[in-house]
Amino acid sequence: MLEEIIKNYLINTKGKDASLFNDPQLQVAALELDSLDMVEMLFEIEDRCGFQLPDPTRYPKMGFREMLADIEAAIREHNNGELPDLRLEGEQ
Amino acid sequence: MTKVLITGMGAISPLGADLPGSFAQALAGHCAIGPAPADIAKWLPDILLAPAASEPHTLLDSKHASLDRASQFAMVAAGEAMTTANITPQPADARRFGVFVGVGFGGAHTVDGLYSRFQSAVQSEGKRNPVLMHPLSVPRMMANAAAAAISMRYGLNGPSNTYSVACASSAIAIGEAFRAIRDGYLDAAIVVGCEAMLTPGSLLAWNALRVMAKPHADDLARSCRPFSQDRSGFVLGEGGAAIVLESAARASARQQPALGELCGYGCSSDAAHLTAPSSAEQVYAMQQALDDAGLQPADIQYLNAHGTATETGDVVETESIRTVFGSREHSQLAISSTKSMHGHLIGASGILEFVLAVMAMNSGSLPPTATLEVPDPRCDLDFIPQTARHGCQVDAIMSNSFAFGGSNASLVARRYPQ
Numbered sequence: 001m002l003e004e005i006i007k008n009y010l011i012n013t014k015g016k017d018a019s020l021f022n023d024p025q026l027q028v029a030a031l032e033l034d035s036l037d038m039v040e041m042l043f044e045i046e047d048r049c050g051f052q053l054p055d056p057t058r059y060p061k062m063g064f065r066e067m068l069a070d071i072e073a074a075i076r077e078h079n080n081g082e083l084p085d086l087r088l089e090g091e092q
Numbered sequence: 093m094t095k096v097l098i099t100g101m102g103a104i105s106p107l108g109a110d111l112p113g114s115f116a117q118a119l120a121g122h123c124a125i126g127p128a129p130a131d132i133a134k135w136l137p138d139i140l141l142a143p144a145a146s147e148p149h150t151l152l153d154s155k156h157a158s159l160d161r162a163s164q165f166a167m168v169a170a171g172e173a174m175t176t177a178n179i180t181p182q183p184a185d186a187r188r189f190g191v192f193v194g195v196g197f198g199g200a201h202t203v204d205g206l207y208s209r210f211q212s213a214v215q216s217e218g219k220r221n222p223v224l225m226h227p228l229s230v231p232r233m234m235a236n237a238a239a240a241a242i243s244m245r246y247g248l249n250g251p252s253n254t255y256s257v258a259c260a261s262s263a264i265a266i267g268e269a270f271r272a273i274r275d276g277y278l279d280a281a282i283v284v285g286c287e288a289m290l291t292p293g294s295l296l297a298w299n300a301l302r303v304m305a306k307p308h309a310d311d312l313a314r315s316c317r318p319f320s321q322d323r324s325g326f327v328l329g330e331g332g333a334a335i336v337l338e339s340a341a342r343a344s345a346r347q348q349p350a351l352g353e354l355c356g357y358g359c360s361s362d363a364a365h366l367t368a369p370s371s372a373e374q375v376y377a378m379q380q381a382l383d384d385a386g387l388q389p390a391d392i393q394y395l396n397a398h399g400t401a402t403e404t405g406d407v408v409e410t411e412s413i414r415t416v417f418g419s420r421e422h423s424q425l426a427i428s429s430t431k432s433m434h435g436h437l438i439g440a441s442g443i444l445e446f447v448l449a450v451m452a453m454n455s456g457s458l459p460p461t462a463t464l465e466v467p468d469p470r471c472d473l474d475f476i477p478q479t480a481r482h483g484c485q486v487d488a489i490m491s492n493s494f495a496f497g498g499s500n501a502s503l504v505a506r507r508y509p510q
Contacts, residue, residue, distance in 0.1 A: 015155070039227040050221040 001086050002045065002075075003068055009044045026064040033060070042071075048086040049075045096273045097343045097350035097508055100179065100336030101447045102172025104165055106329045106434045109146035110172055114434070114444075115451040118459035119480040123313040123433045125327050132292050136299055138307055140315050141290050142329030142435025158228055159241055160199040161288035165332030165440070166238035167245065170284050173334035174246065178348060179280075182247035185342075188279040190250035191243045192269040193286070194262030196439030199233030200289035206233075207293065238286050250278050256439070259398070260359075261285060262333070263442025263493035263501035267357035269337055270503075279342045285443035286332035298328060301367070303402055308463075316436075317463040318399035318429035319406050319471035326400045329435025333444040352450050353508040355488075356385030362498030369405055374412035374492070374500050381490065381502035382416070389417045392425060392504065393486040394458050396449040397475075398494045399429025400436055409494065410471045420473050426484070428476040432463045442493035442501065449489040450505055457482045 010016040014037060020026060033041065038056045046052055053074055059067045076083055101111055106124035108114035117124070128139045148164035149157055156167055174180075183189055206229055213222035231237060236254040243252040251272075255265045262285025269281040289295075298304055305325040308315040317323040343350055358380025362370035382389060395417075398409055417423045430448055437444055452458050457480055464477035488506035495501075 013158075036227070036231075043224075043227050046224055047226075050224065052224065 002072055005044055005048070005086065006041060006068065009041055021064070024065065028062050028064055028067050029060050045071060045086070048088060049078070049084065051078055093274050094276065095340040096270050096354045097338050097340055098335050098352045098354055098450060098505065099338050099343050099348050099350055100173040100175070100177025101334065101351060101450065102169040102176065103331065103333040103444055103447055104144055104146060104148060104151070104168045105331040105333065105437070105444055106142035106144055109151065111333070111447060111451065113145070115448055118430055118433055118448055119457050121433065121460050121462040121479060123316070123462055125313045125315055125435055127312060128295070132295055135292065136295060139295055139299060140305055140307060140312065140327045142327050143290060144331045156241070158232070160232040160237055161201045162195060162199060162286045163238040163241050165288055165330065166193065166284045166286035166334070167241055169286070169332035169334035170242050170282055173282060173336050177336035179336060181245065185279055186247055186249040188250060189248045190269060190272060190278045190281040191239050191248055191252035192265040192281050192283045193236070193239040193242070193254045194265035194284070194439050194442060195235055195238060195254060195256060195286055196258050196261050197287065197289045197294065198235040198256070199237060200291050200294045202229055202233040204291035204293045238284060242282060242284060246282070248282070250281070257499045258495035258497050259436070259438055259441055260493040260495035260499045260501045261439035261442065263446065263491065263503055264359060264499070266335065266354070266443060266446060266503055267359060267501055270354050270357050273337055273339050280336065280338045282334060282336055283443065284332060284334040285437070285440035287437050287439040288330045289438070290328060290330050295328065304328070305401060314463045316401050316432050318397070318401040318432050318461055319410070319468055319475045320401070320464050321466045321468045323401040323403070323406065323468070325402055326431060327435040329437045331437055331444065332440050333447050335443065335447060349510055350508040352453060352505045354503065354505050356381040356387065356504030358384060358502045360500045362500070364498060366498070367496050369408045369494055370498065371408050371412045371415065373498070374409065374494055375415045377500040377502045378412065378416045378490065378492065381504045385488070385504040385506070387488060387504060387506070390424070392417070392488050392490050393484065394449060394452050394489045395425055395427045396445040396489070396491040397427050397429045398492045399431055399461065401429070401431065405494070406468065407470045409492065410473055413473060426458050426474050426476050426481060428459055428461045430459050432461050442491065445493070446491040446503055449491045453486040453489045453505065453507060456484045456486060458484055
């Protein structure tokens with residue numbers, strides 16, 4: 001679900017080409033997100049997991065999948081190793 | 093000093109989603125005032141509003157969806173004005189093209205949303221973190237958000253300045269853009285006024301001032317009654333309006349017809365009271381604008397009054413107009429308060445009323461003070477009661493904006509021969 005939330009934001013709000021995400025080697029830098037885009041993207045997750053993810057400047061140096069794994073690890077660290085339900089109220 | 097021409101105009105208002113629609117409804121005497129939605133009416137059952145005729149985001153690209161509602165109004169109005177002026181993004185003289193915006197409050201919807209989210213999270217029994225806010229909250233709510241959005245949309249590298257002068261904000265934005273072009277600092281400008289504060293928080297604050305109109309017994313829509321004996325205050329509206337100003341040389345070089353010449357601007361400060369107006373300084377603003385234009389009072393045929401329908405404001409403005417233009421017996425001036433129909437758009441009111449006045453000048457049709465049924469004897473000028481007047485020869489117009497805080501602005505425009 002984490003991957004879907006971020007991909008949906010990047011495709012629907014930032015107009016990124018959906019086919020970009022077919023590349024397993026996709027780099028975050030290739031998405032050409034500026035610092036405002038990055039914090040806006042992270043907010044999509046933070047709003048659901050209830051805490052602010054640390055230091056967003058790390059992510060442009062990572063691969064896309066590496067970033068997803070890093071975000072998931074941060075969420076698990078805040079939830080005793082569990083990945084909570086990331087649906088917002090009202091989402092099925 | 094160069095002549096400053098109006099080459100484009102636009103509006104999204106309670107009367108219409110564009111300027112021709114808004115003007116047509118104004119001429120029809122349509123009052124776009126109604127009850128508040130449930131989330132506001134549950135606290136303020138008698139409060140009345142004049143919401144925009146169309147949702148601004150439906151008229152914009154999806155990439156502008158994250159802007160505050162006030163900035164969305166600005167973008168819609170600017171788009172119409174730039175289209176009518178035949179100006180496309182990235183003009184070759186981008187550094188000589190400025191952005192001037194007037195806004196009274198700015199991002200009221202963002203601020204209200206922020207507090208609403210905070211309160212909701214506080215009451216969620218730990219389910220949500222009250223500290224987490226959208227990272228674009230500040231860029232959305234900042235007063236110059238609209239100016240930033242417009243300068244980026246059109247690639248304009250001249251100054252992008254925002255004037256926050258309450259009800260006179262966009263009139264002063266027009267005046268300052270006028271001076272910048274007339275005095276040679278710029279060759280063109282897009283001027284925009286916008287406001288969107290029909291939110292629970294801001295309406296609670298406005299209600300506390302005791303200046304809001306009470307519902308009229310016969311017809312809610314006719315509750316804002318400027319210059320009328322039974323007036324009870326104003327109705328808050330929302331929307332935006334825009335004009336494109338160009339030096340005569342720039343407009344001529346690209347053979348762009350002018351909608352009129354902006355030729356006079358006067359401004360002053362009461363320096364006396366936060367909300368009570370001063371006739372002497374209103375008079376001074378109007379006289380400056382006439383002097384600036386090189387016109388006599390008799391050269392103005394139509395005046396769009398500030399006309400808020402407050403007890404003091406209407407009487408003082410009448411006194412000021414009478415001082416400048418003479419009594420009804422000695423003047424041919426026709427005056428109306430279009431706030432009777434579109435409500436008070438605060439930061440956007442000055443420019444909306446100015447573009448309606450320019451439309452009146454060019455069409456010869458004068459919008460009425462639609463709700464003026466029983467005139468206050470102290471308001472004894474020709475306020476075009478109830479119905480529009482057609483077939484008028486209008487060579488020049490004036491538009492007044494007098495703000496809380498004591499800031500006054502008057503603008504004069506005249507026909508420009510093609």
